[in-house]
Amino acid sequence: MSNYDRYPCVDISSSKKIFEFISIGPQGNIRKTIKFQKIASQNVYNLVFGNLNSDGSIDDLTINNNNDRDKILFTIAGTVFDFTQQYPDSYVFFRGSTKGRTRLYRMAITVNFEILSLTFDIWGFDNEGNIEPFHRSKDYDAFLVRRKKT
Amino acid sequence: MKKFKKSEVEKLLRIKTRVNKDLDKYEDQIWFPEKQEKATEILKKVKLPK
Numbered sequence: 001m002s003n004y005d006r007y008p009c010v011d012i013s014s015s016k017k018i019f020e021f022i023s024i025g026p027q028g029n030i031r032k033t034i035k036f037q038k039i040a041s042q043n044v045y046n047l048v049f050g051n052l053n054s055d056g057s058i059d060d061l062t063i064n065n066n067n068d069r070d071k072i073l074f075t076i077a078g079t080v081f082d083f084t085q086q087y088p089d090s091y092v093f094f095r096g097s098t099k100g101r102t103r104l105y106r107m108a109i110t111v112n113f114e115i116l117s118l119t120f121d122i123w124g125f126d127n128e129g130n131i132e133p134f135h136r137s138k139d140y141d142a143f144l145v146r147r148k149k150t
Numbered sequence: 151m152k153k154f155k156k157s158e159v160e161k162l163l164r165i166k167t168r169v170n171k172d173l174d175k176y177e178d179q180i181w182f183p184e185k186q187e188k189a190t191e192i193l194k195k196v197k198l199p200k
Contacts, residue, residue, distance in 0.1 A: 004162045011170035018173045033173075035181055039190050044198070046189040048181045058181050078165035091198060093189050097182075118156045119163065123199055131196045142192055144199075 006074040016086045017045070019079040020052065025066030032072065033058060034079050036092065044144070045083070047094040049076060060097040073108045081119065084147035095125075095142035105143060110136045120145045 011020040017037075023030040033052040036045035050060035080092055096102035106124075109116060113136055116122060123131050124140030131144065154162075180186055 006165065009166045009168065011173060012167040013173035013177060014169060014171060015174070015177060016167075018176055019167070020170065020173060033176075035176065037180060037186055039186070039193060042193060042198070044189075044193055046186055048185060050181075056176075060182065075165065078163050081160070081163035082165055082167060093193065095185075095189070097185075115154050115159045115162065118154065118159045121199070125192055125196070129192055129195045131199065133199075142189070 004074055005071045006078050007071060010075065010079060010082075012082075016083065019082070021075055023064065023066045023068055023072060025064070025068050027064055027066045030064055030066060032075075034076060036083050036087075039093065042091075043089060044091040044093050045087070047076075047080070047092050050097075069104075070108075073104075077108075077112075077116070080145060081147075084120070084145075088147050091144050091146045093142065093144050102141065103139070106140055109134060109143065119148060121148055 007021045009021070012018065017035065019034040021032055023032050031052040034047065034049045036047055038045055048060070050058045051062055052058055084090065084092065094105065096105055109122060122134040123144040124134045124138060125131050125142040127141050134143070
């Protein structure tokens with residue numbers, strides 16, 4: 001996630017809370033969907049992400065090996081940017097479906113912290129559930145971001 | 151490492167979107183309810199930062 005390559009065009013629902021794009025690679029074309037789901041009674045949206053299957057089900061555990069991991073991550077960052085443009089006071093919460101994926105998100109934030117922190121406030125949740133401003137050298141269990149106030 | 155300006159970062163992050171009303175049918179669904187519950191549980195314990 002260092003060359004800032006991303007999928008250029010993303011479909012979006014009318015509410016601008018669901019995004020979809022096609023991952024293109026050696027395994028074929030795969031529908032990837034991102035949904036921002038509101039957490040009851042809080043101004044926080046849970047970012048969920050996975051493959052949208054033809055029967056309408058969503059799957060977040062399949063490993064596609066489509067050689068576009070970084071491009072997907074930067075596209076997801078783009079959807080968070082777009083979402084927080086529409087809902088600027090909202091927080092976005094996310095964590096991986098596995099510990100490995102949570103670690104991947106942490107690495108992606110770390111590598112791109114200089115640029116992401118210009119646009120977003122970023123916090124991490126440690127394993128005890130405590131929240132703190134994101135530190136590049138620490139492991140986290142989950143993350144929270146919000147568009148910086150201009 | 152190149153120092154970016156905020157406007158440059160926004161240009162990097164901005165994606166082109168087009169509305170696809172087919173996606174609206176998923177609006178009322180909760181995907182991964184167990185994840186939603188876990189997120190709620192984690193957030194319940196903290197005060198959101200200002």
